Amino acid sequence: MLDKDGIARRIAQEIQNNYYVNLGIGIPTLVANHIPKHIQVCFQSENGLLGMGPFPKEADVDPDLINAGKQTITMIPGASVFDSAMSFGMIHSQKIDLTILGAMEVSEMGDIANWKIPGKMVKGMGGAMDLVASAKHIIVAMQHVNKAGESKLLPTCDLPLTGIRCVKKIVTELAVLSILPEGGFKLLERAPGVSVETIKKATLGKLIIEGEIPEMAFD
Amino acid sequence: MINKKVASAEEAISDIKDGDTIMLGGFGLCGIPENCIAALVKKGVKNLTCISNNAGVDDFGIGLMLQNKQVKKMISSYVGENEEFERQLLSGELDVELIPQGTLAFRCMAAGYGMPAIFTPAGIGTEVAIGKEVRNFNGKDYLLEKAFEANFAIVKAWKGDTDGNLIFKATARNFNTVMAMAGKMTIAEVEELVEPGDLDPNQIHTPGIYVHRIFQGKQYEKRIEKKTTSV
Numbered sequence: 001m002l003d004k005d006g007i008a009r010r011i012a013q014e015i016q017n018n019y020y021v022n023l024g025i026g027i028p029t030l031v032a033n034h035i036p037k038h039i040q041v042c043f044q045s046e047n048g049l050l051g052m053g054p055f056p057k058e059a060d061v062d063p064d065l066i067n068a069g070k071q072t073i074t075m076i077p078g079a080s081v082f083d084s085a086m087s088f089g090m091i092h093s094q095k096i097d098l099t100i101l102g103a104m105e106v107s108e109m110g111d112i113a114n115w116k117i118p119g120k121m122v123k124g125m126g127g128a129m130d131l132v133a134s135a136k137h138i139i140v141a142m143q144h145v146n147k148a149g150e151s152k153l154l155p156t157c158d159l160p161l162t163g164i165r166c167v168k169k170i171v172t173e174l175a176v177l178s179i180l181p182e183g184g185f186k187l188l189e190r191a192p193g194v195s196v197e198t199i200k201k202a203t204l205g206k207l208i209i210e211g212e213i214p215e216m217a218f219d
Numbered sequence: 220m221i222n223k224k225v226a227s228a229e230e231a232i233s234d235i236k237d238g239d240t241i242m243l244g245g246f247g248l249c250g251i252p253e254n255c256i257a258a259l260v261k262k263g264v265k266n267l268t269c270i271s272n273n274a275g276v277d278d279f280g281i282g283l284m285l286q287n288k289q290v291k292k293m294i295s296s297y298v299g300e301n302e303e304f305e306r307q308l309l310s311g312e313l314d315v316e317l318i319p320q321g322t323l324a325f326r327c328m329a330a331g332y333g334m335p336a337i338f339t340p341a342g343i344g345t346e347v348a349i350g351k352e353v354r355n356f357n358g359k360d361y362l363l364e365k366a367f368e369a370n371f372a373i374v375k376a377w378k379g380d381t382d383g384n385l386i387f388k389a390t391a392r393n394f395n396t397v398m399a400m401a402g403k404m405t406i407a408e409v410e411e412l413v414e415p416g417d418l419d420p421n422q423i424h425t426p427g428i429y430v431h432r433i434f435q436g437k438q439y440e441k442r443i444e445k446k447t448t449s450v
Contacts, residue, residue, distance in 0.1 A: 047247075047249070047393050049389075049390050056449065057448060057449060063248075064249060064250065064441070066246070067390075070246075070300075070444040072443060072448070081390060084321075084324035084397060088325065092340070092341075122309075123298060124297035125296060125297070125317060126296050126297040127321060128319075129345065130339070133340035133342070134341075160345065161344060163343075164343065
C-alpha cells in the first residue's frame, strides 16, 4: 500500500518531457518533488503563473507571489505571470498538457466529484470545473476508500459533480487504473504488496481485470 | 491627459451606496484593495453584492465586510478559510453564488471587452449548468455565461500614475486587470502613485482609460494566508 508521497511518486512517472502541468491542492502538490532529473516540466498555477518553483526560503517570502493553494512560492528562471482570464484561456485552449487533481469520488464513466458535500462542506469549485472540462489529460490522485472503508470508485458519483466523462487515469494507495471510453475501471498496476483481491473489494464500480496485473515499479 | 487622482480611499468610494454591486480584485488575500475595503467597512454601506474570487478570512479582506454584515450576496469561486462566511451561508443570512474560477474571469473579461456573454465548457453536466443555455460547437457542449454588470470595480495595483495607468506585481495581478476593465466605475488603489511619464508605456498592464479614480494606499499589511517555506 502507498502513502500519499508514494501516490505522488507514482504519478510523477506519468509526466513526459516538455509537459505543461497544473497541480491541484493536496497530494498533487507533492508530485513536483518527484520529477525525474531528465524530464523538463513547467508547472502552471491558475492564479496566474507559469514556471512555479519550490517554496521560498524565509528571506525570500513575497506576499505578492503565491500559488493557487495560497501558499508562498517562487518563480524559476523563465517564469511568466499573467491575469486570471489569460490563465483560464490557456487552460481552455488546451495548452496545458496534464492536470493532476484530487477527488472525493470518481465514477466508472470518468465523472468526478470533488467540490461539495451538501449540508457539510461548501467551499467552492475554484478552478477545478474549468480544468476538468478542458484538460487534454487528467490524472486523479485519491484514496481508494473513505474513512468508513467505503469505495470512492463508484458506478456513479453520489456527490455533486465537478465534471463529466473527463478522468482518464487514477492513482490510489492500492492501484493504478485507467477509465475506458465505454466505461469501467481497468486495473493496470497494483501497489507493492497489494493483491488483486484487495483492489476488487475496494472498488464498487465496474472493475476490469485482464491477465496478470503487475506491481508498480519504482526506481 | 486626464487626471484621475483622488485624495483618499474614503473619497474614492464616497458614492458607493446600499445595494450596489461591486467587484473586488485579488486571489485569496493576494492583491486585494485593503484601503478601499477598510473604507467600505468604515462607511458601513449595506446589502452589497460582491463579485470576488474569494471572501477573505475571518478578520481580513472581504471577511471584515462579512463580520460587519454589509454583504447580501457573494459571487465567488472558492470561499473556504472563512468561518463567519460559512456560518452566514448555513443560516441563510448570506446569498452565495459559487461559479467556476475561469467563468468568473471570463464574465469580467466579457464586460471589459463589450461582449454580452461567453461560452465555456466549465460546469457542463453539473449543478452550475442548471437553467443555463447549452450550445454544441464541434461536438462539445458549452454553457452560455453572461457578462457581469457591476456599478463599481475596486482593484489594487503595484504602481500607477495619475492618468490611471496600472502595473501589477507577480501573482497579485490575478483578477485585478479584468475587473478594472469590467467596472462601470473603476477605482484603483496603488502602492506607489507617480506622475504621467514616470511609467514605461511598454510595461503598462491596464491602460488608464479603464480607471476612473486612483489614489496611493497606506500601510499595506499584505497578510499571507499560508506562509510556506523551504529550508
